[in-house]
Amino acid sequence: MRKIKYIDSLQEGERIEDIFLVKSSRLAETRAGKAYLLLDLTDKSGEIGGPVWDNAEEIAEICRTGCFIRLKGQVQSYRDKLQLRIEDVAAVAKEDISLTDFVPATNLDLEEMSRQIQKTVASVDNSWVRKLLNRFFKKGDIWEKFQTAPAAKGIHHAYAGGLMEHCLSMAKVADMLAAHYPGVDRSILLAGVLLHDIGKIMELKEQVGLVDYTSPGRLKGHLVMGSEMVAQEAAKINDFPEELLLQIQHLILSHHGRLEFGSPAVPMTPEAFVLSFIDDLDSKMNLIEQLRRKRKDKGVQWTEYQRSLERFLFLGPLDEQEAGQEKNDAVQQHIQKTLF
Structure with a gap:
């Protein structure tokens, strides 16, 4: 079972039904005392978060850290950042997925x-x-x-x-x-x-x-x-x-x-x-x-503020040769062998 689309290619407004790895989950309450679930989800391309408003306590049992889930929802913008409006969640057995979709690896040989x-x-x-x-x-x-x-x-x-x-x-x-x-x-x-x-x-x-x-x-x-x-x-x-x-x-x-x-x-x-x-x-x-790998536009543009560097950066994207997208087989075999 393979992912359909990676996090770094999601666009605001699109509907999705796809597999994600749960990086973290946290139950919280609204001011009215209603439970909701905050999820941080990941794949090899990045991370995205989103709240679950309905049946939060029941869904929290499925969405434990390190678990794989298939969710339905919509990509939306919240405070100038993409997140998921999650509508439905189902557990996925790790034996049914390809872990290389979720583990980032070096682009070098x-x-x-x-x-x-x-x-x-x-x-x-x-x-x-x-x-x-x-x-x-x-x-x-x-x-x-x-x-x-x-x-x-x-x-x-x-x-x-x-x-x-x-x-x-x-x-x-x-x-x-x-x-x-x-x-x-x-x-x-x-x-x-x-x-x-x-x-x-x-x-x-x-x-x-x-x-x-x-x-x-x-x-x-x-x-x-x-x-x-x-x-x-x-x-x-x-x-x-x-x-x-x-x-x-x-x-x-x-x-x-x-x-x-x-x-x-x-x-x-x-x-x-x-x-x-x-x-x-x-x-x-x-x-x-x-x-630079995450830059989609061809021109040079300003990044968001980088906390670790304490500044904005003026960057263009990597070209195909610089990016070196092909992963070598040894890394992928190690991922499957040691992490399953």
């Missing part, structure tokens, strides 16, 4: 990115750093999870394969900057690039098409968890230099750049400075890329 990551590791001159990186990026559970993990729950690279895409993009920029600035140690910088978000494979969980935080992820955060993971793997390498481990852990713990952004330490080494700027740049450019 997964196998090629994997090869590029391993090629980058092999290019590291410092043998200690290379040994450490090989414990993460050669074989094993961490490597398997890393290749298809999202880089975030939202904002940037928040899709299957996003973490590897983010790290590989950063590695290309880091390689260029390490050659440009003589005070930057390329081996240490690349270690920071590849490991800075490694804790996210433990911080985030992907279940039934939705990304959420694990309990350890909420309690510790990926910076602390990543630093711990690196220490654990370094301990398995005989005589791994203590000062080198400290520098790599510092890169992970400081890469958000500022204390108010969640870093327990601010960058205090040349590599840490460069890493924090590359991470911030790549995150913002991916956010801009996702906004």
